[in-house]
Each structure stands twice: as structure tokens, then as C-alpha cells.
Amino acid sequence: MTVYESGTPDPTSPHRPPIVQFESVTKTYAAGTDRAFTAVENVNFTVEDQIDHGELIAVLGPSGCGKSTILRLIAGLRPQFPATEGEVRVAGSPVAGPGADRGMVFQGYTSFDNRSVLRNVAFGLECRGMPREEREERAREWIGKVGLDVDQDSSKYPFQLSGGMRQRVAIARSLVLSPRIMLMDEPFGALDPTTRFRMQDLLVDLWREQEATVFFVTHSIEEAVYLGQRILILSSSPGTVVRDIEVPHPDRPAREMQREPTFVETVFEIRETIEQLEAD
Ligand SMILES: Nc1ncnc2c1ncn2[C@@H]1O[C@H](COP(=O)(O)OP(=O)(O)OP(=O)(O)O)[C@@H](O)[C@H]1O
Ligand SMILES: [Mg+2]
DSSP states (O other): OOOOOTTSOOTTOTTOOOSEEEEEEEEEETTTSTTOEEEEEEEEEEEOOOTTOOOEEEEEOOTTSSHHHHHHHHHTOTTTOSOSEEEEEETTEEOOSOOTTEEEEOSSOOOOTTSOHHHHHTHHHHHTTOOHHHHHHHHHHHHHHTTOOHHHHTTOOGGGSOHHHHHHHHHHHHHTTOOSEEEEESTTTTSOHHHHHHHHHHHHHHHHHHOOEEEEEOSOHHHHHHHOSEEEEEOSSSBOEEEEEEOOOOOSOHHHHTTSHHHHHHHHHHHHHHHHHHHO
């Protein structure tokens, strides 16, 4: 039986507010100055709070269209937060800053260089004041879950890790905190194709297990179609949502599924859509 903490919404209730909602969101950097620049304009979308499973939403769009801006608005991180106009809501409440309900994996590597893998993964729990033994046990569990070697890798420092290993650490660092929403900004962009397939499979497994809502920014249409159940396509700057489409669940390993004719066809259609948008 599942026990729900008081204060958290009852998932059996039919009236749960959306987990994430953008209502007419515009972000203008340096608003009111002569350097004012509107990065995203009138962004609207709603992600329902579904019982027992989160959606995996891929965000696609040309470079500079505001993908990172949108993720950081959800995360409540400045200077993207707060929005200049409109409202970003998480579970029904306007975002007021960062929170433990949202985890972020940033574009590029962001581990602490002076902390071992174990202490990097345990960092968030340490901030929460969890006793050392308990947090290190949890960290070790997650180091294993993301496919690192608990005995060999825990004591390594980031400079001793490959790119793929570092991204595993970044994912473990975020998921160890069990966020309801996971915000991933091109986490696999710098990886070689084989490692990338492996990481995509890992993400799908962890996502199924965690039941979190995942936003995943990528430049790869293949990656978006494989990982996403839903794809938000943004226009070029100032970004706005121009397509919001549903695609089938990933149900096979990345390498296998991405070779299939129906998959290739979907990728082709989306590529055409994007090219069309860019030509308009
Ligand atoms: N702090 C900031 N101050 C001023 N302009 C900014 C700031 N952050 C981003 N921008 C501008 O806003 C626009 C959107 O940036 P953002 O980083 O959200 O794009 P992106 O879609 O994530 O791009 P990429 O695919 O290259 O990562 C860009 O033109 C960028 O130069
Ligand atoms: Mg970006």
C-alpha cells in the first residue's frame, strides 16, 4: 500500500492541478533597458499530473530559441526566473524559486571538482542535513543504479571520469533527491553515439522506476522521438511553442528502436516540420 504524506495531493483525486503549466510566459532579459532582449514569448503548455507516472517531454528547437530559459524558469533559477510576463506554475502554485521537488541536470558538466563521486552524489542530501552514514548509503545505491562501479568509482574525482561517467554522476546527484520533476538540459549532447544510446536506455529505465515528470532538451530529433512521449517544438528566437505532438513510448532498446522504419518515418516527418518552420 502506498502512503501519502499529509500536504501532498491525493493522487486518486480527479482534480489535481497540472504538474507544470506555462500561461502566456514571456521572458525579456534586461527588460526596461536598451539591452532588452526577448528570449521566449507567449509560451503556453500544460503537463497534467498523472497518477503513477510522469510524462517525458522532449523540447526541440534551434539554438538560442530559449530552451534553457524555459527549463530554468521551471527550476526557479535566476536570471531566467522570474518570467517578465505570464505565470509558470508547478503543481498549481506559481514558481517562487528553486525547490526540492525539481532536479536539474545542466548543459555541460557540473560536478564539484573537489568532491569525490560519492560526495558529489551525496551533496543534496548533505544540504538537507541527512546524517553522513545514511546519505552515503543512499549515494552508493544511486551510483550503482546509474551504472557506475560502486567499489571502484565512488572515491574517484570528476577529472578521473569520462564524459559518460560524469553525466551518470550528474543524473545520480539529481535523482538521489527523488524530485517529482526532472529538468535535463542536453545532458547527452557531448557523448559518442554508443554511450548516448546507453544513457538513453538508462534514462528510460530510471524514468519508469521514478515516475517523475521529465523535461529533456535536445538538438537530436532521434533522441527526442525515442525518449519523448510528447515533443514540444519551439520556433526560433523569440521562442514560442509551435508544435506539441505525441509520439509512441520507447518500448525497446534505443539502438534497436531507432533503426525501425516507423521510427525513421516519424523522425523524417518532424525534421520536415522543423525545416518548414525555419523556412516560414
Ligand atoms: N542571462 C541572459 N542575459 C541576456 N540574454 C540571455 C541570457 N541567457 C540567455 N540569453 C539569450 O536568450 C536567448 C535564449 O537563450 P537560451 O540559452 O534559452 O537558448 P537555448 O535554446 O537553450 O540555446 P542552445 O540550444 O544554444 O543551448 C539567446 O539569444 C541568449 O543569448
Ligand atoms: Mg540551452
